[in-house]
Amino acid sequence: MKVAVIGYGTVGSGVVEVLLRNHDTIVRRNSLDELELKYILDIRDFPLDPNKEKFTKDFNDILNDEEVGVVVETMGGIHPAFEFTSQLLSKGKSVVTSNKELVAQKGFELLNLAKENKANYMFEASVGGGIPIIRPINNCLSANEIIEIAGILNGTTNYILTKMINDGMSMDEALMRAQQKGYAEKDPTADIEGIDAGRKICILADLAFGKHVFPDQVYTQGIRDITLEDVEFVKDFGGVIKLIGSAKRIPDGRICAQVRPSVILKNSQLATTSGVFNAILVRGNALGDAVFYGRGAGKLPTASAVVADVIDCARHQGKTKILPWGENEKDFVAPNDLISARFYVRAYNVNDGSLAELDRLLGNIRVLERKNQSPDEFAFVTEEIVEKDLREKLGKIGSVEIKSLIPVTDY
């Protein structure tokens, strides 16, 4: 089978490298006849590239070449990736991608198009980089009702939070450091604001719960407001703050989907996921909790996942793999404040009167301390409560100013 790669950026060039470097192992281990790279499409010129004879700027070369059975789309963005993918699938060619934005937005549509044309649309690399997660959810956990899926899905923000937690670095300094190291982009908005993680939790929720969830249905809160005060108070509680994307079944059958800073207790596998690493937890009704950990980004790890999909397409020519990904249902995603959890709260302007009120309304709270705490600063963790109820109760307490309100996870 012949392969084409569209988009010769970091991931695309990694795919080419893995395809060529591990070619013999790949063909032997997977009992394939052949797996040969035929085209690389990019609008830029790469005159010094060792594969320069494979380059083309004309998409039709790939679309119309009947030898090409699998195309790797590593362009990113919705347009023209969506149009290219649609045309390829319509011709019965399988498409493999790391493009989470496109999968989160158009996954259902493209999966259906693949099915109609006896092709495959695969996207293992779109979540968690090199970490196997899409396939395990579909195959290995297929006997479970999935209760929750949650994870550290963005390496940039996890690097920044790790620096704040371990080195007491301020967010601005940690962000600068991340940019210097190439872990954060010049414009880090999509990472810092949780948009990137939001796309990934959509894809995971789609597969775990069987209905398409759009990014704008996910409550998304980034790490911008997390301070070193929060980091220290949470340390006193025996936890760390991580940016967690999660989708969870609630008692009425709907799901809550959100990306937001969350408190993770220290002995959790997610708490020890540091730096640019990612980890994804799946909670099934038979399995209990399983965690998948590894490099969530980077050239070769991501390419590892892309090429695994290419191999799978080559193994299953003419046969579409079934994914439990249904159409969007508008009311399937509930407001995120219906989640029930313990919450960490940092408040100001607290006086004896408001303390008595807090006590009366919330019952048992665990008060936290930090070094150099300012006199009117008050931090605590509640018992388990529905977020909506908590916010209502806190709203009743006159002058108190709430600066942070962060759920404590139970994994």
Added chain:
Amino acid sequence: MKVAVIGYGTVGSGVVEVLLRNHDTIVRRNSLDELELKYILDIRDFPLDPNKEKFTKDFNDILNDEEVGVVVETMGGIHPAFEFTSQLLSKGKSVVTSNKELVAQKGFELLNLAKENKANYMFEASVGGGIPIIRPINNCLSANEIIEIAGILNGTTNYILTKMINDGMSMDEALMRAQQKGYAEKDPTADIEGIDAGRKICILADLAFGKHVFPDQVYTQGIRDITLEDVEFVKDFGGVIKLIGSAKRIPDGRICAQVRPSVILKNSQLATTSGVFNAILVRGNALGDAVFYGRGAGKLPTASAVVADVIDCARHQGKTKILPWGENEKDFVAPNDLISARFYVRAYNVNDGSLAELDRLLGNIRVLERKNQSPDEFAFVTEEIVEKDLREKLGKIGSVEIKSLIPVTDY
């Protein structure tokens, strides 16, 4: 498709529970027509069991029923599990198992028999209980050359070591506690001596490196000789002792396969794997390190993996999945002391003369301390060295008595 379960013990009854409890979800999520439990085979009577009309004591009922497409073998042991499995596969029925002893000993043979008869032999539950690991190695990591696979593969010993590390409990006391909790059997030999983990590392090595490795080719050392002194010295090094099963490619192309206590540094995902949990690390040349964490045993988690295989068999009737598992090659497994690593050593009868010798032969060592250390007790960690060379050098130092020699892992 109709299913039969052979062996109604902990795992077998869990399989029945998951098949019945999650039936609707399973059929819907996996687009199956039907997946119905038809027989349960056990030599014992279960007069009060809600499924009692499904019981049989005659294996031929299952073997000769053409409706039965998948059989779950959860008997354990080699005989008669091997004979039953062979007969079923010969009739073109797929077999799913959690029987690590049988897979480790006869995997290659049974996989070939399955292939000849267009059936499948699947064993996701044989390693890591509910943790997806067999399928990820085969599919998700298929683009990688695997460099090493290593893990905490036995919950009983991990529970005991965790009690020693966290609570300063003696090994005997921790073992008794494990037996009380049902985590260890009355005769705990297979767990404590590393035999159980040895079978599992065989299965992982077979899939990672493509040749059958027999349990007697794996250097197997249990936890019997680990003391609280070791636990404390290793703490001073910033690590913990875990029983690790590993298979690793060495520079001459062969592999080393072993089960033995190993020092894991504290920030590793394997270090924070506590109690009865398991974790498996896979190091690929593109992926880097990925870790799979979860419940390595237990009724429902193990059943979760078994039923996932059953579903996979139902989805792929008449089509054998390809596994990269080749024949045994006697010389493929090298002596385990060819591994190169840093080593933790605890020694006695050390005097000024032997210290000078140590210094001369080993160069840089890091000396460790513990509370209430006895005057002639001396513990240290070496630089990276091949184990064989280290043992030779230590053998040259006259009176020194080596009590512990434990590799330090680099993951």
